[in-house]
Amino acid sequence: MRTKITTLAYAALMAAGPVFGQGMPAPEGAEVYFVGLEDGATVASPVTVQFGLSGMGVAPAGTDVDATGHHHLLLNRPPLGEGPDGAEELTVSLPADDNHRHFGGGQTEVTLELAPGQHTLKLVLGDMNHVPHDPPVVSEVITITVE
Numbered sequence: 001m002r003t004k005i006t007t008l009a010y011a012a013l014m015a016a017g018p019v020f021g022q023g024m025p026a027p028e029g030a031e032v033y034f035v036g037l038e039d040g041a042t043v044a045s046p047v048t049v050q051f052g053l054s055g056m057g058v059a060p061a062g063t064d065v066d067a068t069g070h071h072h073l074l075l076n077r078p079p080l081g082e083g084p085d086g087a088e089e090l091t092v093s094l095p096a097d098d099n100h101r102h103f104g105g106g107q108t109e110v111t112l113e114l115a116p117g118q119h120t121l122k123l124v125l126g127d128m129n130h131v132p133h134d135p136p137v138v139s140e141v142i143t144i145t146v147e
């Protein structure tokens with residue numbers, strides 16, 4: 001009995017800590033994609049980037065509803081799962097910095113000021129805790145040239 005109580009207390013403690021493990025499940029066939037912005041495009045800054053999603057719904061961060069998530073834009077970094085932390089980054093909350101933009105309000109587009117030159121963009125849907133879904137719902141990496 002004593003062991004069981006300790007185990008439950010430990011589980012409660014872990015639930016309150018940082019989120020590790022696995023994202024919420026994604027339905028089969030769910031897709032995230034760029035709307036009206038092609039790989040190889042040449043554009044002028046500011047650049048408006050629109051996020052498309054099919055097979056799931058957009059919901060603000062923190063929303064505990066199956067088959068929903070919020071958009072993240074990865075800028076100028078390796079594809080998710082191929083960064084310094086490897087596949088482990090698929091199972092933890094996405095960082096929030098210049099290379100990882102969160103749209104936790106449920107936004108479906110952003111207008112970016114980008115320096116002239118080449119930039120890579122990739123979309124990743126995150127669950128209520130900013131963790132990629134299982135399996136991850138990600139776009140292709142696209143490369144654009146800003147004039």
Ligand SMILES: [Cu+2]
Nearest residue numbers: 102104126130
């Ligand atoms: Cu997020």
